[in-house]
Amino acid sequence: MSSLRLFLCLVRWDVLREIRRKDILANMTLFALLVLFVAVIGVGPDAAARRDVGPVMFWVAVVFAGTVGLSQAFAAEREGGALAGVVTSPLDVGLFYLAKVSAAWLYVMLMEILVLGLYSVLFSFSPWDRLGAFLGVLAVFTLGYMAAGVVLAAMTTALRGGGEILLRILLVPLMLPFLWLVLRVSETLFGAVIAGGALGGPLRLPHFFLAGLAFDTMYLATGYLLFPKVLEE
Amino acid sequence: MSAGSAAAEAARGAGAAPAARLRGVRKRFGYRDVLRGVDLDVPRGGCFVLTGPNGAGKSTILRIIATQWAFTHGTVEVCGLDVRRRPIEVRSRIGLVFHEPFLRRELSLEENLRYSCDLRGLSWRSVRGRAEELLDTFGLLHRSRDPVRTFSQGMLKRASLARSLIPEPELWILDEPFSGLDPQGQELLERTVQDLASRGGTALLVTHRLEHARRLATRSARIEDGRVARQGPGASALAGAEPEVLAAEGPPP
Numbered sequence: 326m327s328s329l330r331l332f333l334c335l336v337r338w339d340v341l342r343e344i345r346r347k348d349i350l351a352n353m354t355l356f357a358l359l360v361l362f363v364a365v366i367g368v369g370p371d372a373a374a375r376r377d378v379g380p381v382m383f384w385v386a387v388v389f390a391g392t393v394g395l396s397q398a399f400a401a402e403r404e405g406g407a408l409a410g411v412v413t414s415p416l417d418v419g420l421f422y423l424a425k426v427s428a429a430w431l432y433v434m435l436m437e438i439l440v441l442g443l444y445s446v447l448f449s450f451s452p453w454d455r456l457g458a459f460l461g462v463l464a465v466f467t468l469g470y471m472a473a474g475v476v477l478a479a480m481t482t483a484l485r486g487g488g489e490i491l492l493r494i495l496l497v498p499l500m501l502p503f504l505w506l507v508l509r510v511s512e513t514l515f516g517a518v519i520a521g522g523a524l525g526g527p528l529r530l531p532h533f534f535l536a537g538l539a540f541d542t543m544y545l546a547t548g549y550l551l552f553p554k555v556l557e558e
Numbered sequence: 559m560s561a562g563s564a565a566a567e568a569a570r571g572a573g574a575a576p577a578a579r580l581r582g583v584r585k586r587f588g589y590r591d592v593l594r595g596v597d598l599d600v601p602r603g604g605c606f607v608l609t610g611p612n613g614a615g616k617s618t619i620l621r622i623i624a625t626q627w628a629f630t631h632g633t634v635e636v637c638g639l640d641v642r643r644r645p646i647e648v649r650s651r652i653g654l655v656f657h658e659p660f661l662r663r664e665l666s667l668e669e670n671l672r673y674s675c676d677l678r679g680l681s682w683r684s685v686r687g688r689a690e691e692l693l694d695t696f697g698l699l700h701r702s703r704d705p706v707r708t709f710s711q712g713m714l715k716r717a718s719l720a721r722s723l724i725p726e727p728e729l730w731i732l733d734e735p736f737s738g739l740d741p742q743g744q745e746l747l748e749r750t751v752q753d754l755a756s757r758g759g760t761a762l763l764v765t766h767r768l769e770h771a772r773r774l775a776t777r778s779a780r781i782e783d784g785r786v787a788r789q790g791p792g793a794s795a796l797a798g799a800e801p802e803v804l805a806a807e808g809p810p811p
Contacts (some may be wrong), residue, residue, distance in 0.1 A: 406660045407663075411677060416649075
C-alpha cells in the first residue's frame with residue numbers, strides 16, 4: 326500500500342470513529358459557544374467594545390475548545406490500547422502523526438466554522454463578504470495548532486487524570502508567536518483595534534499567510550520528528 | 559558479493575536465527591532496575607513459556623521484544639533482526655496479545671480487523687478469508703458487525719487473539735492470554751498454540767496458569783527479580799512454582 330493511500334486510510338478511520346462517537350466535535354463546539362455567550366454578556370451592547378473585544382474572544386474560544394478536542398481524541402485513542410496497537414504495528418509512526426493532525430484539523434475547522442456562524446449572530450458581525458479570507462486564516466492557523474497540539478496531547482493524555490490542564494499550559498504558550506500573528510491579522514479581518522493597537526498594527530493577509538505557512542512547516546516538521554519518541558514509552 | 563546475494567544471505571541468516579535473543583538486557587524505570595541483565599534464547603518452533611512472580615519483569619521482557627518499550631542496556635533480536643535498528647521489520651513478524659485488546663471501542667470487530675490490516679499494510683481482500691476463519695474458530699463470526707464496546711472481557715480477549723493471528727506472525731507473543739477466557743476459550747487457545755507450534759511457528763507465552771504451561775511448554779524459563787533464574791527444555795523451569803502461583807493468582811476460573 327502506498328504511503329498516500331495508507332495516510333488517507335488512517336484519516337478515514339479517524340473520521341469514521343468521530344462520526345460514530347460524535348462527542349469530540351459536540352464538546353468542542355459547546356465549549357466555544359459557552360465562552361462566546363459569556364463574552365457577549367460581559368462586553369454588553371457597546372458596538373465599539375464588541376468590535377474590538379469580540380475577535381479576541383473568538384480566538385480564546387477556538388483555542389481552548391481545540392484543547393478539549395485534542396485531549397478527548399487522544400483519550401479515545403488510548404482506550405483499549407488502540408494507540409499501543411499502532412505503536413507495535415509495522416507502520417511509520419510519523420505517517421500516523423500526519424493522519425492524526427489532518428483528522429484533528431478537519432474536526433477543529435468544522436467547529437471553527439460553526440463558531441464563526443454563531444459569532445456573527447452574537448456580535449452582529451458579518452464575515453460573509455470576506456469568508457474566503459476567514460477560512461484561509463482559520464485553515465493556516467489550525468494546521469499549526471494541531472501540528473503542535475497532537476504531539477503534546479499524545480504526551481499529556483498518558484498522564485494520570487488525562488492531563489487536559491497540562492495540555493493547555495504547554496500548548497498555549499507554544500502557540501503565542503502564532504497567536505500574535507493571528508490577532509494582528511484579525512485587526513484586518515474584523516476591522517478591530519486589538520489591545521489599543523499595541524500588537525504592531527494590522528497585518529496584511531499575504532504577510533500572514535507567508536508567516537503562517539512557515540509556522541505550520543516548523544510545527545509539522547518538529548512534530549513529525551518528535552511524535553515517535555513521544556509514543557515510545 | 560552482489561546486493562541480491564547479500565540480501566539472500568541476510569535472509570538465510572535471519573531464517574536460522576532464534577525467534578528471539580536477548581543479551582544482557584537491562585531496563586530501568588526511574589530509580590528501579592526492572593531487568594538486571596536478561597540473557598534468553600527463544601528457539602524457533604514450539605512454545606516458550608515464561609513464568610515468575612508478579613513484578614519479576616516478564617511482561618517487560620515481552621514489551622521490549624515487541625519493540626513497545628525501549629531498554630537501557632543490552633541487545634535484543636527478533637528473527638535475527640535488531641529491534642533498535644529495524645523495529646518496523648520486527649513488528650511485521652510478530653503478533654501480540656497483551657492485556658489491552660488493541661481495539662478501537664467504537665468500531666465493529668470487522669472494522670477493527672480491517673484497521674489492523676491497514677496498519678500492517680495488508681490488503682483486507684487478501685486476508686478476509688483467513689480473518690473470517692479465525693473469527694469462526696474463536697466463536698466471534700456472528701458478532702463481527704457489532705461494536706467492540708459491547709463485548710465482554712472474554713470476547714475482547716478472543717478478538718485480540720484473532721486479530722493477532724491474521725498476519726500469520728513468525729513469533730506470537732502472549733501475555734497472560736488465559737485470563738478472562740472461559741474454560742472452552744482456554745482449551746481453544748491451547749489447541750491454537752499447539753497447532754501453531756506443530757506448523758513450525760513460535761509462541762512466547764507469559765502465564766501463571768501452570769496447568770496450561772505444563773501442557774504447552776517446549777521450553778521454559780523462570781524470571782525472578784529481573785533475571786533469568788533458570789531455564790530448560792519442556793516445563794523443567796516451572797518445577798516448584800505451584801504454591802506461589804496459587805497464592806498470587808488464586809485458582810483458575
